[in-house]
Every structure is written in structure tokens, then in C-alpha cells.
Amino acid sequence: MTQAQFGAAIFISQAHLSRIESDELEITEQAAFVIEVVFNYKKDWVLNGIEPKMVSAIKFRESFSSKIEEWNHLVRRIEKIPNAKSIIEKYIKLTDKDRVTIDQIISRLSEM
Numbered sequence: 001m002t003q004a005q006f007g008a009a010i011f012i013s014q015a016h017l018s019r020i021e022s023d024e025l026e027i028t029e030q031a032a033f034v035i036e037v038v039f040n041y042k043k044d045w046v047l048n049g050i051e052p053k054m055v056s057a058i059k060f061r062e063s064f065s066s067k068i069e070e071w072n073h074l075v076r077r078i079e080k081i082p083n084a085k086s087i088i089e090k091y092i093k094l095t096d097k098d099r100v101t102i103d104q105i106i107s108r109l110s111e112m
Contacts, residue, residue, distance in 0.1 A: 009038055010038060011034060027046060029047065032046040036060070040054050
């Protein structure tokens, strides 16, 4: 497989892939995730060299299905709460500093 073919399979250009291979750029978590999905190389191995190198396709599908179910459950809960979606969208747009403040407020409120 050529760099161009591999890059296309993980949605990055051959030039970008070449810069990653020559240590000019770091591989992103998103690209590592796509490599795991498409080629079964574990994201942790791609990013950090943590074994095992490969993921069992069956285990990956089971894990992926479980994560999708978890997200579906969360989305259903969010949809039941008035304004929750709008609040989450606003939270995402906040700066990191403001998010930390909101996280602290929520943490304190949940302790009451």
C-alpha cells in the first residue's frame, strides 16, 4: 500500500502522512481512531506504542457497539430535559477557562 492509498483510507493527504512519518507532525487522536477502525491497529499503540498492537475485530465491534449504545442512552436522556441540548451547545462554545469554572459549579451543586 502506498502512502497516498493509506492517507486516503484515513482521510489525510499523502503530504500530511509523510510529515507525520518524518516526525514533523504528530498524529491526531482522530486519525489514530480511524486507523483502529479501518486497519485494526489499536489507537493506544498508534499514539503511544502501548501494546497490544492489534485489536481483535470482534472485540472492537463489541466495544464500538457498546459505546454507541451508551451514547444513544445519553442522547435520549438529554432530549427529555428541556433546554439541555441548548445548554450543552453553549458549554461546548465556552473557553477552556470558563468550562473549568462551570465544571466546578456543577461539581459543588452535585455535592449538596
